[in-house]
Amino acid sequence: MIDLANENTTPFLDRFKFLAIASNNLDEFYSVRVPSLQSQMELTDDGVETKSGMEYSKILKKVHKRNEKNFKIQYGYFQQLSKELAENKMGTFAKYRDLNEHQQEKADQLFDQRILPFLSFTTYDTRYSLDYLKNKRMALGVLIKKDNKKKIRIVPIPTNINRLIKLNFDGIDHYLLVEDLIRNNLTNLFDDGKIEEIITFRIIRDLDASLDVEKDDNNKDTIRNLRHYLADREKGRITMFEVEETDDLNLDFLKSFLKKFKVNKRTVYPIDGPLDLTFLFSLVKPLAKQYPKLVYPPLHAVQWNQSESMLKYLDQHDLLLQYPYDSFDQFLTFLRAAIDDPKTVAIKQTIYRVANHSKVIELLKEAAQKGIKVTVMIELRARFDEANNLKVTGELEDAGCNIVFGKKYMKVHSKTCLVLTEDGLNPKGYVQIGTGNYNESTATGFVDLSLFSSRDDYVKDLASFFNYLEQPVAEPPKYKVLTASPHRIEDMVIQNIQTVKEYYLRTGKGHVFLKVNSLTDVDVIAAIYDAATVGVPFRLVVRGACCLKLGICGPKEKIVVSSIVGEFLEHSRIYAFYDDDTSLWISSADLMTRNMDNRVELAAPILSPKLKKLMQHIIDVYEQDDVDGFFMNKKGKYFKYASPKGKSAQQTFIKEIDEPHEKPEKPRQSSKDVKIPQKVFLTVILIIAIIIILVALKLL
Template identity: 40%
Template sequence: MVQKQQPPRFVHRDISWILFNRRVILEAYDDSNPLLEQLRFLGIAANNLDEFFMVRVPRMQSLARLPEKQIDKLTGCTQEALLEELTVKNRENLELQYQRLAELEKRLAKKHYYLKSFAQLTVREAAQMGRLFKETIFPTLAPMGVDAYHAFPRLLEKALHLWVGLKELETGETREAILPISNRLPRVIQLSPRRFILIEEVIAHFLPQIFVGNQVTSAFVFRITYDHDLAFEEDDQEDLSQQMSEYLEERKKGLPARLEVGSLSTIDAGDPTHLLRELGLCQRDLYQKAAPIDLTFLFDLVATIGEKNPAWLYPPAKPLYDPRWQPTRILKTLDHEDLLLQHPYDSFRGVLSLLEAAVKDPDTIAIKQTLYRMAKDSQVIKLLKKAAKKGIQVTVLVEIKARFDEASNLHWVEELEAAGCFVSYGFPNMKTHSKALLIVQNKGGDIKRYAQFGTGNYNESNSQQYTDISFFTAREEYVSDLTDFFNYLTGYRNHPQYQKIVTSPEDIRQLVVTKIQQVVADYQSTGVGKIFAKMNALTDPLLIEKLYEASQVGVPIHLQVRGACCLVPQVPGLSETIQVSSIVGRFLEHARIYAFTTSAGTENWISSADWMTRNMVGRVEIATPINQTSCENLLTHLIQVYESDQRKAYFLHEDGEYRRLTPNNGISAQAIFLTEALRKTTNIVARQQLLVDQLRRLPK
């Protein structure tokens, strides 16, 4: 008898991430999403994959190149085998992605919207493109010869280039050239209100005008992704901002990690092998499609078509903004009650209101805040600068090592320091990923403090697309903890003994382990117990083993992991009581929530930390309990709604595949939260109108 092969104990993080990106692509197949939003999901998946090949894949490629086989400790597989599996799954994703793109283009065509090739243009449109090429595009082009007399150039990352095969008319000599396309030129060119063409199609048609005296024999469009996984070696004796500036320059020298090749409608593609060899890549690193590459152009297409067809987009969200959160009222509100906001259903203006109230109030003497990623035109930065210029002591802990935001954060550091803010970088060789804000006031000799703890960044732009939680309080034990936290990070003192919060490195992991053990012990004696955890990723082996141990005694466990999950659920004798779900929808699920239930009740926590080793031992994070406060019931409600999602949630099975329930006719958590926010807003407006009517009836 052939024994059934046992599922692996762990899934490799990067393989699991590829399956997450597949779930993003599958949202484009969900007809409950509006037409243009389905297109947008294809663009999001492409954008996700770019970063994946810049950060995660190069590490695997480097290990696979080593002469001795490198074994992955978690899965027991060789890096070569993992890279092969990742490549296969990624190519499956791309097939799904391009198949859906073709289907959605046909749907748009039925609605008389077209993405055209040059050969499909009318005579008038072709003449229009001829003028555009001559006046706007041609002056920007700088062709580069590829031969023994020209060093192979360092090509711009993620920019489009044409690889052109040529034959000189006089001598018959064959040669090749590269033609970069400026990122400053629009990728999508609008021919008319309903007709579009991609810029590479236009340039390809006019190649004979660029390479005069040559016959164009072949051409394809290509794009390169480079390795950005260069380790940042921090020197605590040198200025960190200067080190980061030098590191960013060094990172530009990363090796190629992926070559994407696309076809052009009117020219034979030719063979990309020579280009692949020049880049030092192997066949596995080539992703070639007979279609456009870099599907992030869909963002512009969606925006343009959506202007005239708003019904093809998600209806505008109407976040709740309670009058109690206004700058003139929020501090007084917190004197009497705690607040729990769930963004984007509750407006991020509530967070900005707290900061604005502090800046305007003459009693404010200090503001302390952590910053990780900020919006391009950051209102948070503006308010902090304004506070400093008013004489308020502003201390800002800026994480300048936030990946891909390093240059932006260096810029903000300069602006904050110029305004008179005190800027700190936290601990050496460790990222500060915590989300916290502390306001200190002097009210007639009495010190009053207000705190905000969050799961997401102080980024008012992302807050419209990311789901996160903000907890506001003036309770002494919380504000005292946060005071100690900032003093610990910016000064010299021993690790604080906190009353409420728990921080990493180390302590959040120990918190989770302890709480799991408490649930296990109580479940064994009373039969009561449950664990719920919501996060972006679950990769820490120690925590996974503890969850397996809890499952083996029967504890029901629901893990909601949006992205990579290395745990394998529903394996008999190992994890059969563990359910793993992943919600992919209109908003990016970003909040981290932990809930541990015993016979004594449930402990609810929010945190900045995912259950990843890097968050547990390599970053400064905060976990905040939401118990014995007026917000406890609200957080419990949010957890219950998330657990009940059977419409947008995908469920992970022991075979490693994610599937939606069939039929998936349950609730959508995001839809429920949108409805609740709208209902609360309607009730507030109704109450305000009632008050206005009552005031009008008063005798004059």
């Protein structure tokens, strides 16, 4: 992600955005992944991590060393981009000390009016604690001296103020960071001593506390437990302590500060630049409107042609969408059609993450109020979305929806919706099975697949799936075409790899394509190694963590691993197995042990011959990508081709919005080329003609 800030193919302003995304991702890494390693180190008395064969303490040391290197790269790019911003007269990052007297006076006036009223501080002289500072909070640590006595004050940076302050001097925009302005105006906040030293710091906390929210006797108990959990989570230990390396940073004071507040030295990162580069989002947004050619062009996603009923279409055809190239609005069209269809008796849906002010939730509420039986399986343990899911739970319950919480000891991570026109032993209706969340905000930036169908096998399997979710204690059902975790998706993938291996040994043909966010499951990796040893080709697209190693399967090994990183976040999961009977699947599950064993996931085979052709085209495009792809070498390092021979997968899919590779099998309509239906057009013409005739008669 950081490297995209230095790619010539990345638009200039979007390079700033990638630096911000990298910062946000790092925060989550230190809130979840690093604490998990720390906990395992303590629980096992620094035992050995099974996948790497290394002690946990050594892994943490490597993580710290690697992150120090990443910070140097990230802030090197930031300095270069800042220089280019100023050279192009688009604005300049300013420091308070570099402003002239008149400019400082203007900045000080802004401080007095807009910032000072929101400031507070806490004084320490005996007991020292940072417990009240929440995760991601930035603050100033100030050493005060009066009458030979010293005390420390902590001044939190307000979160309700835009961190980036824009001041215009002589026609040039100067961007001043709020923490810099505050530290140069502290005498306005307190004047009862001399300010000796100041440090600017930021903390990341352990948010990996286990959430013991299972199916209680009633929903009220579950919700109460979750609220307690959210309050306690903000008090987790500090896992990363960032401190800005200002010119006047006193290392002796910093050392004393860390000791007094019991901050582990191994969590400390001195940063040569402003902390928390996520403020760059607020820089890019207004500049993108001013300089639209310096960001990625807007995507005109394919919409559903409203002149045809989606449900009637699904009565005859299966449908496969790929967000964001296909608009997520088409799922909303699906829900709307189901609500308006008098034959609909029930709607059942899983919810993991949804947008704030979600249109999906509004439609489900409308369905319930209309008398349709609505059941929503809400996963309260969706990390960092717990509070929003609590709010959604209340809204849906008030609307009359039946709310079901997750299975005991397992998160429900599947993404599926079932519309029933007939319930009972022989259910009829429509299904949607996807790889991504029902979040219209992230669907514009996440690449995901979504399958729609009215096939009886899909409908019956999903009906069984939801019956299983709704029962407090139930054995997982046996499915006719679908496959679900725990365990069965892993078994399906391993069995298919074994089948391809046997086919390859007989014919010399066959291969496997897998596209996931992470590949860490030991048993799946072992199955890949076993097949690769005899020569089975594997093409793996793994965006994130990949524990598979290259070069250990002998001379016949043909495994290619890449991570595609581009304008959109690759989030779809695809399993493809090529033998005498090609098997193509989409799934909500990454190939990780937690997803295979400890989550309720869903995988669906593509059954329609036409959709198989479309799915194969998607796979072909990913297999050819060597533009956005970073490729793994035998040392586990990633490299990028200097002279790509293939093409960018994402740019290919964007181009195909207006130039589809083949005649599509569904009514298509690009959002930039919405045409008025003929009936509507003729009606409007008729109304205008009548008005003209009436006006003419009146004049006569």
